[in-house]
Amino acid sequence: MDLKAYLAERRGLVNRALEAYLPQVRGPAFRVVQAMHYSLFAGGKRLRPILCLAAAEAVGGDPNEALPVACALELIHTYSLIHDDLPAMDDDDLRRGQPTCHKQFDEATAILAGDGLLTEAFRTLAAASSRYEGREAALLEVIDLIAAAAGYEGMVGGQMLDLLAEGRKVTLRELETIHRLKTGALLTAALRCGALIGGGTRAQVALLTSYGEKFGLAFQVTDDLLDVEGEAAEMGKAPGMDEKRQKATYPALLGLEAAKEWAKRLVEAALAELEPLGEKAEPLAQIARYLLVRRS
Amino acid sequence: MDLKAYLAERRGLVNRALEAYLPQVRGPAFRVVQAMHYSLFAGGKRLRPILCLAAAEAVGGDPNEALPVACALELIHTYSLIHDDLPAMDDDDLRRGQPTCHKQFDEATAILAGDGLLTEAFRTLAAASSRYEGREAALLEVIDLIAAAAGYEGMVGGQMLDLLAEGRKVTLRELETIHRLKTGALLTAALRCGALIGGGTRAQVALLTSYGEKFGLAFQVTDDLLDVEGEAAEMGKAPGMDEKRQKATYPALLGLEAAKEWAKRLVEAALAELEPLGEKAEPLAQIARYLLVRRS
Numbered sequence: 001m002d003l004k005a006y007l008a009e010r011r012g013l014v015n016r017a018l019e020a021y022l023p024q025v026r027g028p029a030f031r032v033v034q035a036m037h038y039s040l041f042a043g044g045k046r047l048r049p050i051l052c053l054a055a056a057e058a059v060g061g062d063p064n065e066a067l068p069v070a071c072a073l074e075l076i077h078t079y080s081l082i083h084d085d086l087p088a089m090d091d092d093d094l095r096r097g098q099p100t101c102h103k104q105f106d107e108a109t110a111i112l113a114g115d116g117l118l119t120e121a122f123r124t125l126a127a128a129s130s131r132y133e134g135r136e137a138a139l140l141e142v143i144d145l146i147a148a149a150a151g152y153e154g155m156v157g158g159q160m161l162d163l164l165a166e167g168r169k170v171t172l173r174e175l176e177t178i179h180r181l182k183t184g185a186l187l188t189a190a191l192r193c194g195a196l197i198g199g200g201t202r203a204q205v206a207l208l209t210s211y212g213e214k215f216g217l218a219f220q221v222t223d224d225l226l227d228v229e230g231e232a233a234e235m236g237k238a239p240g241m242d243e244k245r246q247k248a249t250y251p252a253l254l255g256l257e258a259a260k261e262w263a264k265r266l267v268e269a270a271l272a273e274l275e276p277l278g279e280k281a282e283p284l285a286q287i288a289r290y291l292l293v294r295r296s
Numbered sequence: 297m298d299l300k301a302y303l304a305e306r307r308g309l310v311n312r313a314l315e316a317y318l319p320q321v322r323g324p325a326f327r328v329v330q331a332m333h334y335s336l337f338a339g340g341k342r343l344r345p346i347l348c349l350a351a352a353e354a355v356g357g358d359p360n361e362a363l364p365v366a367c368a369l370e371l372i373h374t375y376s377l378i379h380d381d382l383p384a385m386d387d388d389d390l391r392r393g394q395p396t397c398h399k400q401f402d403e404a405t406a407i408l409a410g411d412g413l414l415t416e417a418f419r420t421l422a423a424a425s426s427r428y429e430g431r432e433a434a435l436l437e438v439i440d441l442i443a444a445a446a447g448y449e450g451m452v453g454g455q456m457l458d459l460l461a462e463g464r465k466v467t468l469r470e471l472e473t474i475h476r477l478k479t480g481a482l483l484t485a486a487l488r489c490g491a492l493i494g495g496g497t498r499a500q501v502a503l504l505t506s507y508g509e510k511f512g513l514a515f516q517v518t519d520d521l522l523d524v525e526g527e528a529a530e531m532g533k534a535p536g537m538d539e540k541r542q543k544a545t546y547p548a549l550l551g552l553e554a555a556k557e558w559a560k561r562l563v564e565a566a567l568a569e570l571e572p573l574g575e576k577a578e579p580l581a582q583i584a585r586y587l588l589v590r591r592s
Contacts, residue, residue, distance in 0.1 A: 027448075027449065027453070028453060028457055028473055028477070029448055029449075029452070029453030029454070029456040029457050029477070031456055031460065032448050032452060032453060032456040033448055036448065079411075083407055083408075083411060086404075086407065088402075088403035088404045088407060089404050089407065106384075107384035108382075108384045108385050108459050109456070109459075111379055111382065111384060111385065111407065112379075112448075112452050112455060112456050114411070115375075115379060115410070115411075115414065115452050116447055116448040116452040116453075118411065118414055118415065119414065119443050119446045119447035119448075119452060120443070120447050120448070122418040122439060122443045123439075123440060123443030123444055123447060125439075126436045126437075126439035126440035126443060127440045129433060129436040129437070129440070136432035136433050136435075136436055137425060137432050139432075139436065140422045140425040140432055140435065140436065141422075141425070143418060143419075143421075143422035143439065144419060144422035144423045144425070147415050147416070147418045147419030147422060148419055150415045151412055151415035151416050151419060152323075152325055152328050152329055152332065152408075152412040152415075152416070153323065153325075156325070156328060156408050156411050156412040156415065157323070157324060157325030157328060157412075158325070159408060160325040160327055160328040160405065160408050161324055161325050163404050163405075164327065177324055181324070181325070
């Protein structure tokens with residue numbers, strides 16, 4: 001299987017669905033729609049949606065069926081980037097080489113665009129109801145899981161902790177909690193919800209949830225490694241920013257070699273979870289392996 | 297029926313349920329939970345939840361059954377107040393006589409508290425699934441309606457329009473669009489969703505939706521009148537603020553007497569919608585009549 005072609009095909013599928021969910025229709029509050037659209041189509045890798053579709057596939061489901069769930073995850077991810085970039089938060093001017101939402105529009109519009117995307121995620125999920133006739137309970141479980149992963153016990157809580165940790169020394173344990181909440185929870189939800197909506201058994205859902213937890217951590221460790229070793233042109237942002245901001249990272253806490261070794265072990269542990277799922281989980285296996293060689 | 301006692305009883309019911317949905321449990325990101333709690337219990341009238349419960353009652357439903365929906369509406373209303381008060385938006389230091397969330401905590405925490413409350417609203421709805429066994433499709437319809445009312449085609453869009461209208465002359469038509477989106481959509485959703493979850497027929501749901509639209513407009517007109525004629529002590533905020541800010545209001549556009557007359561006619565139109573529902577709609581009738589004499 002050609003991972004690059006697979007990712008490109010899935011990205012196209014997700015982008016077309018997102019375009020349909022958030023058309024740029026002129027309405028009274030067109031400015032906020034433009035801002036939502038701007039950030040949603042600013043060149044994201046669509047990792048969360050792709051993982052969600054691949055999890056549905058891994059349990060024998062139809063990836064097309066999981067598209068509303070996949071898109072909702074990307075709407076939430078995009079909202080979180082917009083709000084994290086705000087002056088009161090991380091105060092970033094650039095995101096993926098382009099002006100952040102509040103730089104392109106203004107602060108108020110960016111706050112509202114984030115709010116709008118978060119709200120639209122749940123509307124997309126609930127409005128997909130007709131697609132899941134007879135399986136409404138599973139759809140409600142998915143909404144519950146995504147909301148839990150995005151809220152104060154997940155992503156919102158993680159961003160709060162990240163802000164509270166600024167400028168002071170954090171332990172490895174604290175760093176893990178921050179990442180588990182800030183990025184891990186939604187990545188794990190992508191896999192768990194994909195498996196659920198794909199019709200997986202409870203055992204399959206559990207395997208993919210566990211894969212998600214390990215993948216999420218490996219993703220963060222390799223992200224930190226990229227910041228140390230990556231090149232600006234490939235990353236679309238300046239490397240070395242974490243150090244500049246005195247942000248705690250795995251390489252800083254563990255040392256470069258130990259962090260690399262740990263990423264490798266996490267990926268191996270993630271791969272082990274996929275074994276009972278056989279061939280159908282091959283895309284997920286390749287995506288996990290790719291973490292170790294990614295350049296952006 | 298004693299309206300004051302009725303409202304106090306319902307407010308108690310809603311407050312106890314909200315307390316259970318958002319307990320102040322010490323977790324890693326306790327600060328954001330505290331901020332969410334602070335704003336949620338800053339003395340709101342609980343109008344949206346009370347309307348929702350009363351709508352369920354008006355179609356013969358059990359108001360207790362509608363509590364998760366009622367609470368979700370208040371979580372969303374509270375989030376919108378926190379974000380609207382932010383420096384980049386309306387830049388308010390006081391809300392109901394107390395420091396706004398970003399004044400009491402800080403701007404980043406307030407943004408996250410709003411995000412957390414919005415997310416929690418949908419979690420509360422989805423997690424109520426077991427309460428509505430066999431009626432999951434109705435619950436999903438409620439989630440869809442609430443998200444539509446809160447998002448860019450509703451409240452978020454209304455706040456965007458409100459900001460865009462600042463400092464320039466708006467027409468009566470524009471003012472109506474702003475209010476229909478900014479406050480009307482969620483008020484209407486409260487009634488429509490209460491009727492839906494209360495098991496109302498399509499005809500009953502339509503009547504209460506129409507009541508909601510008229511009530512929402514009357515609410516805004518009387519709110520503007522209060523700003524002109526109210527007294528600070530009773531309102532918990534300074535009167536005359538709209539004029540100071542050069543905000544368009546109904547009294548400013550229509551004249552004081554014409555605005556009062558219009559409010560009266562809107563309340564009468566709202567009351568007319570309730571007639572086919574009989575005695576069970578008496579609380580909603582009294583709440584609408586109360587708009588004309590309210591002092592806060």
